């Protein structure tokens with residue numbers, strides 16, 4: 001199997017007139033990976049992805065997909081499925097006509113009924129796009145990415161507007177595609193989805209890639225947190241803590257298990273109850289907050 005990365009981005013810059021939207025962005029996506037490109041609003045994710053997808057020309061830098069420039073459309077386009085934030089299907093087409101059109105535009109081969117079933121739109125196939133609900137439209141957008149089972153799939157905020165069942169269905173489909181070797185590039189503002197699913201994450205802010213790594217690489221630089229309410233009066237705490245005016249306590253620690261043990265032993269010895277006790281590792285949300293702060 002080839003070890004060439006599926007996507008190689010080197011010092012990519014995207015400018016809109018005077019506005020510098022993507023600044024010296026470099027990253028790679030390896031075959032079979034789920035890479036999540038995350039970031040604050042306006043960070044430049046869509047601009048970067050549109051360039052990789054071949055919809056936009058870089059202001060400078062290089063982008064390669066399967067070792068080719070994305071502008072070599074005939075080489076690259078049939079191998080990549082793209083779910084944009086909005087696909088812009090014609091409102092007058094039916095769902096079935098729209099799905100058939102995906103095949104024509106992408107030059108990928110698939111069975112229209114199979115794809116309709118995959119995105120749970122079989123019973124809407126005769127309906128006009130204009131009559132679909134927001135979630136149904138999003139599932140039709142998903143069809144553009146999965147039609148013909150491409151090797152590389154871009155999902156730009158795929159679950160926005162989807163109910164929980166549709167989200168689960170979408171991720172189950174993505175899991176099956178990955179089992180068959182597909183490479184996925186994801187952007188989402190639902191960080192828990194990236195935390196659960198991404199092999200690696202790139203965090204963008206104001207056009208720049210600030211951090212990159214696995215979830216544990218990104219979160220291990222920040223402390224875990226223990227929280228509880230402290231009844232009054234209470235003996236002195238056994239650990240360094242921040243206590244606010246409502247007697248809510250926050251303990252930050254890099255040794256969660258050890259410090260939790262110390263706290264619980266103290267509470268038992270002192271017969272102190274700890275209402276609202278919760279303890280957990282650092283979440284991606286916390287890493288994210290450090291980006292924009």
Ligand SMILES: Nc1ncnc2c1ncn2[C@@H]1O[C@H](COP(=O)(O)OP(=O)(O)OP(=O)(O)O)[C@@H](O)[C@H]1O
Pocket residue numbers: 016019021039040041042043044045046047048
């Ligand atoms: N065609 C354009 N002309 C001028 N500015 C643009 C254009 N497209 C995007 N921008 C600007 O470039 C910046 C990056 O936009 P982009 O859509 O790439 O960000 P994003 O990370 O995808 O944001 P979001 O998470 O909000 O979708 C934003 O400030 C946006 O306003």
